[in-house]
Amino acid sequence: MNWKTFYALLSRDGHVARRNLLPMLLQNLLQPLLLTFVFGRILTAGGMMQAGYKTVLLPGVMAISMVLSGVQAVAMPLITEFQFTREIEDRLLAPMEIGWLAVEKIAAGMVQALVAGLVVIPAAWLTMGSGVHFHFRPVEFAVICLLVAMFSAAGGLALGCSVGPTQIGLMFSLVLAPMMMFGCAYYPWSFLSKFPVLQYAVLINPLVYASEGLRGTLTESDHINTMVVIAALAAINIILLVVGLKKFHSKAVS
Amino acid sequence: MGIGIRIENLRKVYDTPPPSAARGAGFSFMAQRSTGPKEKKEKKKKFEVVALDGISLEMRPGEVFGLLGPNGAGKSTTIGVLTTRTRPTSGRAFIGEFDVWKEQVKAKRLIGVVPQRPNLDFALTAREVLLFHGAYFGQSSREREHRTQTLLEQFKLTERADDMVRNFSGGMMQRISIARAMMHDPQVLFLDEPSAGLDPQTRLLLWDIVRDYNRLGKTIVLTTHDMGEADSLCHRLAIIDHGRIISQGTPRELKASIPGGYLLRLRFDHAPEELLAALRSLPGVTEVRSADHIAADVYADRGGPLISGIVTAAQAAQAELRDVHIAEPSLETLFLHHTGRSLRD
Numbered sequence: 001m002n003w004k005t006f007y008a009l010l011s012r013d014g015h016v017a018r019r020n021l022l023p024m025l026l027q028n029l030l031q032p033l034l035l036t037f038v039f040g041r042i043l044t045a046g047g048m049m050q051a052g053y054k055t056v057l058l059p060g061v062m063a064i065s066m067v068l069s070g071v072q073a074v075a076m077p078l079i080t081e082f083q084f085t086r087e088i089e090d091r092l093l094a095p096m097e098i099g100w101l102a103v104e105k106i107a108a109g110m111v112q113a114l115v116a117g118l119v120v121i122p123a124a125w126l127t128m129g130s131g132v133h134f135h136f137r138p139v140e141f142a143v144i145c146l147l148v149a150m151f152s153a154a155g156g157l158a159l160g161c162s163v164g165p166t167q168i169g170l171m172f173s174l175v176l177a178p179m180m181m182f183g184c185a186y187y188p189w190s191f192l193s194k195f196p197v198l199q200y201a202v203l204i205n206p207l208v209y210a211s212e213g214l215r216g217t218l219t220e221s222d223h224i225n226t227m228v229v230i231a232a233l234a235a236i237n238i239i240l241l242v243v244g245l246k247k248f249h250s251k252a253v254s
Numbered sequence: 255m256g257i258g259i260r261i262e263n264l265r266k267v268y269d270t271p272p273p274s275a276a277r278g279a280g281f282s283f284m285a286q287r288s289t290g291p292k293e294k295k296e297k298k299k300k301f302e303v304v305a306l307d308g309i310s311l312e313m314r315p316g317e318v319f320g321l322l323g324p325n326g327a328g329k330s331t332t333i334g335v336l337t338t339r340t341r342p343t344s345g346r347a348f349i350g351e352f353d354v355w356k357e358q359v360k361a362k363r364l365i366g367v368v369p370q371r372p373n374l375d376f377a378l379t380a381r382e383v384l385l386f387h388g389a390y391f392g393q394s395s396r397e398r399e400h401r402t403q404t405l406l407e408q409f410k411l412t413e414r415a416d417d418m419v420r421n422f423s424g425g426m427m428q429r430i431s432i433a434r435a436m437m438h439d440p441q442v443l444f445l446d447e448p449s450a451g452l453d454p455q456t457r458l459l460l461w462d463i464v465r466d467y468n469r470l471g472k473t474i475v476l477t478t479h480d481m482g483e484a485d486s487l488c489h490r491l492a493i494i495d496h497g498r499i500i501s502q503g504t505p506r507e508l509k510a511s512i513p514g515g516y517l518l519r520l521r522f523d524h525a526p527e528e529l530l531a532a533l534r535s536l537p538g539v540t541e542v543r544s545a546d547h548i549a550a551d552v553y554a555d556r557g558g559p560l561i562s563g564i565v566t567a568a569q570a571a572q573a574e575l576r577d578v579h580i581a582e583p584s585l586e587t588l589f590l591h592h593t594g595r596s597l598r599d
Contacts, residue, residue: 002359008389015386016377077377086373090383090434092339094390095363254268254340 005096006104012091013108017073028069028116032061033127039186040128054131056221058124059214060185063148065120067183067207070113070152071159071176074105078160079168082251092252102157102248106241109153110146117145121218134219140226141217147233148210154237155206157244161251183207188215188222206236256315256471257350257364257441259336264345266306266331266497305331307497308345313475313490318468320488321477322585328497329477330370333446336475337367349442363391366440370447372427376420380411380430383419384437391438405433408463425456432463443467445476449483461487481585493589500592508588515583518552518560522573525550529571536563557582 017024040057043049081088092098125132163171182202184192189212192199202208209224209232216223223229306328313319321329334340335347338358347354354361375383381402388398406412409429414422419430428451435443445464449457464487468474478484484491485505492502501508509515522529525547533542533552538560541553554560557580568575 002392004392005390008386008392011389012375012378012386015382019377080376085371085376086369087375087377089339089367089369089373090375090387091390093337093362093365093367095359095392096390097359254334 001100002096005094006100009091009094009096009101009104010108013104014111016077017108017112024069024073024112025116025119028072029065029120029123032065032068032120033123036061036124036127040124044128044131051131052221054128055133055219056188056215057186058121058128058132059218059221060183060187060211061124062117062120062218063207063210063214064180064183064185066113066117066145066148067152067155067179067210068176069116070109070149071156073112074109074153074156075160075163075171076168078105078157079163079165082161083165088252098252099245099249101252102245106150106153106157106244109156110149113149113152114145117149132219137217137226140230141214143230144210144213144217144226144233147230147237148213151206151210151233151237151240154240154244158240158247161244161247179205179207184211188212189224190222203232206233206240209233209236256317256473258315258473259311259313259319259350259442259475260348261309261311261332261336262346262348264306264309264332264335264347265304265343266328266335266340267343268303268305269301305497306335306342306345309494309497309499310345311492311499311502313473315473316468316471317489318464318474318476318487320484320491321475321494322479322481322484322491322589323477323494324479327494329494330446331497332494333367333444333475333477337365337444338362363438364441366435366438366443368428368432368435368443368445368448370450372424372431374419374422374427374430374434376418378419379416380419380422381406381415383430383434387434387437393438401437401439405436409433424451425453428452428456428460432460436467440472442473442475445474447477447479449478449480457483481589484585491585493585493592495592501588505585508585509583511588515588516554516557517581518554518557518564519577519579519581520550520552520564520575521577522548522550522568522575524548524573526571526573529567529573532567532571533564536560536567 036057039049040054044051044053078088091101094101159171159175182198183205184202185207189199189202189208192202209229212224213226213229213233215221216226216229309328309332321332323329331340335342336349336354338354338361342355349361349364352360352364375386378386384402384405385398388401393401406415409432411426411429411433414426419427422430428448432445432448448464449460452460461483464474464476476487488505490502490504491508493500493508501511503511525544530542530544530550533539533550536554538555539552540555543551545551552560561578564578565575
């Protein structure tokens with residue numbers, strides 16, 4: 001392992017991310033925040049939603065933003081860099097085992113996911129006005145945040161190495177959209193009890209654990225047990241890391 | 255102290271279509287199905303392309319070595335294996351003492367690669383491309399800055415140094431690619447069809463740069479399908495076709511191996527039959543073809559030494575020799591001779 005090279009690669013990604021900071025934030029945060037405004041403010045103010053919904057919604061919006069940011073921060077550049085221009089080649093030729101380049105991508109993606117998540121809390125809170133009831137458990141919250149950031153970046157790696165540039169639209173409508181809708185971001189998992197099949201089917205969706213985990217460590221609303229969430233996220237992380245690294249290797253070496 | 259390269263019985267069989275242009279544009283070799291009838295039966299549906307079919311080569315420290323062959327011959331795959339970017343199916347390759355597949359990191363430190371088509375990091379400016387490349391190789395920031403400045407000047411890119419490389423023209427991208435490959439001062443420089451798509455002027459600039467770099471004792475490996483380039487740049491050559499080495503040696507040795515490789519194009523005021531017969535009987539002449547009763551194409555194993563005989567024969571036939579052109583044996587004729595097809599086919 002060559003730390004100098006690893007650090008140089010990381011600073012390259014940091015440099016590019018800083019250059020694209022504003023468009024990136026808009027891309028990842030605008031949609032969730034608009035949604036927050038409609039559901040958390042307009043509908044609650046008009047009485048169509050109960051005021052307590054704000055507290056349910058905020059952790060979910062944060063989970064969605066983190067996951068979208070992490071996935072996109074890793075997957076989108078990879079899709080471009082692996083296509084015919086092979087922009088990534090220079091970095092594959094850097095004096096370091098190529099697996100570490102994938103690890104570096106995950107690290108950079110995690111940072112972006114964490115930044116997005118931390119920006120969303122105040123932004124969503126402001127958008128909804130008062131009425132969110134926080135109940136903060138810092139240690140568990142930090143653990144959940146790290147695990148969520150990691151699974152989104154590792155998921156981005158796996159997706160980015162499996163999807164071609166022509167399938168990006170498909171990736172959004174087939175993978176990311178259902179993931180967001182069935183990710184328990186807009187409702188707690190317990191609300192699905194009226195749809196028992198769905199309630200257990202959604203458990204394969206990692207976003208469920210992200211939403212429920214943040215809900216449990218940020219607020220006092222209904223949520224899946226935090227320890228269960230941590231275990232599930234850890235397992236998902238391991239699977240995505242293995243799959244992602246494998247895909248990366250087969251994509252990087254012909 | 256230069257670094258040599260050794261390739262031992264290298265085979266590469268692709269079992270999935272190689273990513274199009276993975277190593278650049280012209281990655282379109284001819285599909286060669288395995289020929290054994292038994293094998294064929296077993297793997298009937300399996301995709302299989304033999305890109306390298308047992309290549310062994312030795313490139314000496316400090317030489318300019320050329321891999322010459324048509325598109326799809328296996329040149330880029332050879333470069334791919336030597337630069338750790340392609341996994342060999344069997345056989346081994348060494349950069350210096352390091353096995354390129356088993357000791358990738360050590361091998362990568364020694365090499366610089368100019369790909370067939372520029373694969374620059376489009377998210378960066380020209381200066382940043384060089385600076386970050388230096389950083390990947392652990393250069394200190396002062397060293398990086400200094401070397402970047404030098405290379406930008408050498409490649410006449412200083413004015414555009416802070417523009418995004420995605421807006422560069424093809425020739426500029428090629429130049430920054432070469433500068434990038436030299437950034438960490440590698441002992442071995444690989445250039446995959448470096449002059450494809452360059453205008454003649456830039457091509458000459460490139461040749462000068464390659465020669466200068468070679469003078470520093472660096473080993474240079476380049477692929478080309480341009481005979482002139484191979485001839486003027488390379489100390490030694492290997493001709494590759496269908497994943498096999500057909501012939502190797504210095505350009506001169508290779509050309510000398512063509513029987514009757516010289517072509518003398520003669521023009522007379524008139525060329526009677528007796529003159530043609532006299533030309534046929536000159537030593538070393540293998541064939542004489544005449545056209546329009548004034549011209550004769552003489553194929554022979556020598557060029558200049560035949561002239562006096564030709565002049566004597568013309569005088570004897572009372573014909574006047576008006577024009578002579580001697581075409582030396584070229585690599586093009588060599589390739590034709592060995593493969594039965596032209597390089598451009």
